[in-house]
Amino acid sequence: MKKEFENSEKMIHQVVGKDTCFAVPKNYFEKIEDHFSLYLFEEKNTKKTNFEIPTNYFNTLEDSILQKVIVPKNPVKVISLKQRILKRVPLIAAAVVVLFIGLNVFNFEEQASPTFEAITAVEMENWLDHNANNIITEELGIMLAEDDFLNIDFVFTEIEEINIEHYISTNDDLTILNELY
Amino acid sequence: MTDEVTLLQQLKEPKSKEAAFRELISQYKERLYWHIRKIVISHDDADDVLQNTFIKVFKNIEGFKGASKLYSWMYRIATNESISFINKRAKERKVSISEIHSELATTLESDVYFSGDEIQHILQKAIATLPTKQQLVFNMKYFDELKYSQISEILNTSVGALKASYFHAVKKIETYIQQHNN
Numbered sequence: 001m002k003k004e005f006e007n008s009e010k011m012i013h014q015v016v017g018k019d020t021c022f023a024v025p026k027n028y029f030e031k032i033e034d035h036f037s038l039y040l041f042e043e044k045n046t047k048k049t050n051f052e053i054p055t056n057y058f059n060t061l062e063d064s065i066l067q068k069v070i071v072p073k074n075p076v077k078v079i080s081l082k083q084r085i086l087k088r089v090p091l092i093a094a095a096v097v098v099l100f101i102g103l104n105v106f107n108f109e110e111q112a113s114p115t116f117e118a119i120t121a122v123e124m125e126n127w128l129d130h131n132a133n134n135i136i137t138e139e140l141g142i143m144l145a146e147d148d149f150l151n152i153d154f155v156f157t158e159i160e161e162i163n164i165e166h167y168i169s170t171n172d173d174l175t176i177l178n179e180l181y
Numbered sequence: 182m183t184d185e186v187t188l189l190q191q192l193k194e195p196k197s198k199e200a201a202f203r204e205l206i207s208q209y210k211e212r213l214y215w216h217i218r219k220i221v222i223s224h225d226d227a228d229d230v231l232q233n234t235f236i237k238v239f240k241n242i243e244g245f246k247g248a249s250k251l252y253s254w255m256y257r258i259a260t261n262e263s264i265s266f267i268n269k270r271a272k273e274r275k276v277s278i279s280e281i282h283s284e285l286a287t288t289l290e291s292d293v294y295f296s297g298d299e300i301q302h303i304l305q306k307a308i309a310t311l312p313t314k315q316q317l318v319f320n321m322k323y324f325d326e327l328k329y330s331q332i333s334e335i336l337n338t339s340v341g342a343l344k345a346s347y348f349h350a351v352k353k354i355e356t357y358i359q360q361h362n363n
Contacts, residue, residue, distance in 0.1 A: 034348055041351050045304065045358075047324060050297030051218050057228075058214075062206045065232055069239045070199055 182208060185251050192242045202239055209252065210235075212325075213259045219320040220263040222285040222305070224294045230266050234259045253334045260335065264313060282309040282316070300362060307357035311350055318343055319350040 183191070183204060191201035213234060218227040237258050245254060271281045286309035289295045289302055297305070308316055317336060321327045322343075329340045336343070 037355075038348065038351055041355055042323065046301075047326075048297075048301075049215075049219060049305075049324060050295055050301045051215075051222075051224070052294040052296050053214075053224055054294070057224075058210055061210050061231075062203050065206055065235045066199070066203060068232065069202070069236055 189242075189245070189247065189251060198242075202242075205238070206235055209255060212252075213255060216256065216320070216325065217259050217263050219324060220260075220316070221266055222289065223292070226266065230259070230262050234262045237262065249334050253331065256335045257337075260317060267313070278313065279310070282313075285309065300358070303358055303361050304354065306361070307354040310357060311353060314338075315346050315350040315353075318346040319354070322347050323351075 183201075188201055188205060188208075191197040192205065194201075210231070214227060214231050217230045217234070218224065221227050221230055234255070238255055245251070249257075267278060267281055271278045274281070276284075283306070286302075286306045289297070289305055295302075308319060311319065314336070318332060321332050321335070322329070327335075329343050332338075332343050333340050338346075
C-alpha cells in the first residue's frame with residue numbers, strides 16, 4: 001500500500017512538479033513586514049491622547065458659536081412724521097431768532113482778500129513741502145528774471161566728479177547737453 | 182439625529198438655518214474639536230479654531246454643492262483653519278513651522294489640560310517632529326481611526342500616498358520613542 005502511494009506521488013511529481021503556480025503581487029512579502037510592524041506599533045502604544053477639556057465645555061459651545069453668527073433681530077420702533085416735526089419746532093424757532101439778532105446787531109468786517117506780502121515764509125515753505133512734485137521748474141525759470149539769479153546766494157555743496165559723470169550717463173534728458181553749449 | 186441630506190436642506194433655508202446649524206454643531210463639535218486639538222495642542226487655541234471653523238461653515242454652507250460628504254467638507258475646513266493658525270503663529274514669532282510644533286509639544290509639560298505621563302509626552306513630541314502632512318495622516322489614521330478613503334477625501338491625497346505617509350510617520354515616531362524613552 002505504502003509503495004503504491006509512493007509511486008503515485010512520483011507520478012504526480014513527474015507530471016506537474018512541485019510548483020503550485022500561485023503568484024503574488026510585486027513586493028508582497030516586503031509589504032507584509034511593513035503591515036505587521038504597523039500592527040505591532042498600534043498594539044503596543046495606547047490610542048489615548050490624554051488631552052483634557054474644561055468641565056461643561058461642549059455643553060455651552062452651541063450658544064457661544066451661534067452668538068457670533070446669528071444677528072439678534074431688534075424690534076423696529078415706528079415714530080410718526082408729525083411727531084418728529086413737532087419735536088423740532090422749538091429748536092427751529094430758537095435758531096431763527098439767534099440768526100436774526102446776529103445779522104442785525106453784529107457787524108461782520110469784510111475780510112481783506114489775501115495778498116502775496118501777507119503770506120509768511122513758514123506758510124510758503126509748508127506749501128512748497130506739500131506741492132514739490134507739482135512744481136514745474138521751467139515755469140519757475142520763466143517767473144524769475146536774470147537779475148534774481150544774481151541776487152540769490154546759492155550754497156553749493158562739493159559735488160564729486162564721479163557723481164557728475166554718473167548723473168550725466170544715467171540721465172537721458174538732452175536739455176542738459178544743450179545748456180552746456 | 183437628522184440625516185445629512187435633510188440637514189443640508191434645512192441649512193440652506195433661511196427659516197430653518199439657525200435651528201439646523203445648532204444641530205450641526207451638536208452633531209459634529211466633538212469630532213472636529215479633537216481633530217483640531219491634536220494639531221494645535223492647546224485647548225484655548227483649539228476652541229478658537231473650532232469656532233472659526235463653524236463660522237466658516239455657516240457662511241459658506243449655501244455654496245456647498247455636495248460633491249463630498251458634509252462631514253468631509255467640514256473636516257477639511259477644520260484642517261485648513263488649524264494649519265493657517267499654526268502658520269500665522271510661526272509668522273508672528275518669526276520662526277519655522279517645525280519650531281512652533283516643537284514649542285507646542287513642549288508646553289504640554291505644564292498644561293493643565295494634559296493628563297498624560299512621560300511616554301505620552303514623548304509621543305506628542307515625536308509627532309511634532311513630523312512634517313505637517315504626516316502629522317495629519319498619523320493623527321487621522323492612528324487616533325481617529327479613519328479609513329484611508331475618508332482621509333483621501335479630506336486631504337485630497339491618493340490612498341497610496343497616504344499609506345506611504347502613515348508608514349513613514351510610524352517609523353519616525355517609533356525611532357523617536359526608542360531614542361528618548363529610558
